[in-house]
Amino acid sequence: MLSIASFALIGWAAAALTQRDANISQQNTLDVDVCVIGGGAAGTYAAIKSKELGKSVAVVEQQDRLGGHTKTYVDPASKKVIELGVAEYQDTPIVRAFFARLQVPLYQYNYTTPGVTSEYADFSTGLPATPKQGDLLGAWNAFQVQVAKYPSLFYSLDDVPFPVPADLLLPFGQFITKYELQDAVPYLSLYGEGWGNFVTLPTLLAIKYFSPDFFSPASLSGDGPGALAAKDNSLIYGNATQELGSYALLSSTVISMDRSAADGVTITVQTPSGKKLIRAKKLISAIPPLIDNLNGFDLNNKTEVPIFNKFRGHSWYVGLVNNSGVPDNVTLVNYGTTNTNNFNIPVVPGVYNIYATAVPGIHYFLFAGNDSQPTFTESQVETALQDTLTRLRATGVIPNSSGPVKDLSIIDFTSHSPYELYVPSDQIAKGFYNKLFALQGQRNTYWTGAAFVTQSSTAIWNYTDQLVTKMWSG
Ligand SMILES: Cc1cc2nc3c(=O)[nH]c(=O)nc-3n(C[C@H](O)[C@H](O)[C@H](O)COP(=O)(O)OP(=O)(O)OC[C@H]3O[C@@H](n4cnc5c(N)ncnc54)[C@H](O)[C@@H]3O)c2cc1C
Ligand SMILES: *[C@@H]1O[C@H](CO)[C@@H](O)[C@H](O)[C@H]1NC(C)=O
Ligand SMILES: *[C@@H]1O[C@H](CO)[C@@H](O)[C@H](O)[C@H]1NC(C)=O
Ligand SMILES: *[C@@H]1O[C@H](CO)[C@@H](O)[C@H](O)[C@H]1NC(C)=O
Ligand SMILES: *[C@@H]1O[C@H](CO)[C@@H](O)[C@H](O)[C@H]1NC(C)=O
Ligand SMILES: *[C@@H]1O[C@H](CO)[C@@H](O)[C@H](O)[C@H]1NC(C)=O
Ligand SMILES: *[C@@H]1O[C@H](CO)[C@@H](O)[C@H](O)[C@H]1NC(C)=O
Ligand SMILES: *[C@@H]1O[C@H](CO)[C@@H](O)[C@H](O)[C@H]1NC(C)=O
Ligand SMILES: *[C@@H]1O[C@H](CO)[C@@H](O)[C@H](O)[C@H]1NC(C)=O
Ligand SMILES: *[C@@H]1O[C@H](CO)[C@@H](O)[C@H](O)[C@H]1NC(C)=O
16 A cells, blocks of 8 residues: 555655756666566566566666676687686576577587596695595495485575574585595585685585585586587677667666665666666666675665675685697696695685686686785786796796796686675674575565575576566565
């Protein structure tokens, strides 16, 4: 029932709006059912799902393309594809339906490239390394026994048990030691790349990420089937951009927002062709919800700021390198021989791993910061890569014939920061995630993305599907 008060509120909001946006013409105003901020995996799924439900949608994306952490390099000469971000999806009905909806075929994902061998070395010393040959599968199974105790975590973080079980609050390294999961660490480490020193993170987040939803025994043995990929994972985002047409506002950012009215929100957006005003019934935020990144949002100081200001992010970078001296048939895996307190995971800041690609001459590398030194420039990363390769040449891990490394070139460099948002264990213990999810629907606003689920498109789409369905079901 609409009260006089809420009429007054609408009237006030409309008046404020007319004043503030007096100069935005009718043709620069979009009236839609829902406005989505952020067009990565979560935002694009939310937009297409809303359209499926017959709703009109606008998407505001700061980059010049949709896709977010999905970014694809196509070699100009050979047209061969290298995925710089998201590589694989789990084989679930939601993944298959989403790709079918956007008319992009899926294939079995290939974990290994034929003819490529992985060699281990400690990148901090340059010396070859021999990882301990532990009982990986045994440790993995023991880990899954622990994970299975928390079925509510399987799909999202919206049902974290409260009080939070003590095990979930342990730094992940202590949890590994407690349940003797050490032999699984070299495998987990391959996927912990964007997490900095991942054994220090709360176990809750590690369990959510390393769940059977993302990892499978098939992927453990490296010979699938188990996961899916497109020939080019950016194709769905290209198709979604086409479908949204002028309602995909690329290279655009939020200038201001008004969510005080009972019946809708207004968002003023800076686009390459000037300011636009979006009037929407509902808002979906699908961006990393760090306070600094919620620029332009009319955050409520009492209900929203004290939650979002608890989030911390990691930073990491990936790139393609030419003339590295690493043979085309070699992938180099960084094994931290000196990092004995941390299960021999790679020492960061540093180059994480260097992968062979489908394109001769080009390798893919990952670089991670740590909590005290998170941010790096491209030239700092290039120097670190050069130093790493010089060490690996001096020891003969890679052929030494070409002398000191001086002619490498970075062909592509992408920052994936901020990544893997987390909150410290003491906040989780105080019910952080319960408070976070209690925001859903407040002020006509819904929240999704990796910070609410985990860094997995499959899991994010599952959660977002349910969120959008609930959002319109009254
Ligand atoms: C190198 C790498 C490899 C990965 N591999 C896989 C994989 O194989 N499989 C898998 O499932 N997952 C993988 N992931 C995890 C991946 O992060 C998730 O699958 C998923 O892409 C996260 O989706 P998201 O929508 O939460 O975030 P994003 O994809 O980052 O989307 C957020 C979007 O919001 C935009 N944005 C941010 N802030 C603003 C703002 N203030 N205003 C407007 N727009 C904004 C960003 O530009 C971005 O487009 C990988 C990640 C990386 C970095
Ligand atoms: C609207 O446009 C006028 C004239 O161009 C300008 O003086 C005024 O500052 C603008 N107002 C706003 C709110 O941008
Ligand atoms: C999505 O998650 C729910 C649990 O929240 C699960 O029941 C359902 O099977 C999942 N759907 C798909 C298609 O994976
Ligand atoms: C979607 O992408 C595919 C490539 O996988 C292309 O063949 C098709 O025409 C595209 N469809 C639309 C509607 O853009
Ligand atoms: C993986 O390899 C198989 C067999 O060579 C091939 O049919 C399939 O298309 C490949 N997958 C992708 C995503 O390229
Ligand atoms: C890589 O290829 C070279 C040349 O064909 C060969 O000599 C070498 O043994 C291969 N290395 C690995 C690790 O397969
Ligand atoms: C919220 O807090 C900020 C920073 O302290 C302040 O500038 C702003 O005016 C506050 N907003 C409201 C609505 O109180
Ligand atoms: C890689 O380096 C070689 C040799 O310098 C050069 O011919 C080639 O164009 C480079 N490739 C790219 C993609 O830059
Ligand atoms: C982070 O890296 C810096 C060097 O860049 C190092 O001095 C510091 O000890 C590292 N911190 C942790 C917690 O590893
Ligand atoms: C590699 O070359 C450097 C000089 O560039 C030399 O100092 C080093 O001993 C060589 N290492 C091997 C293993 O040949």
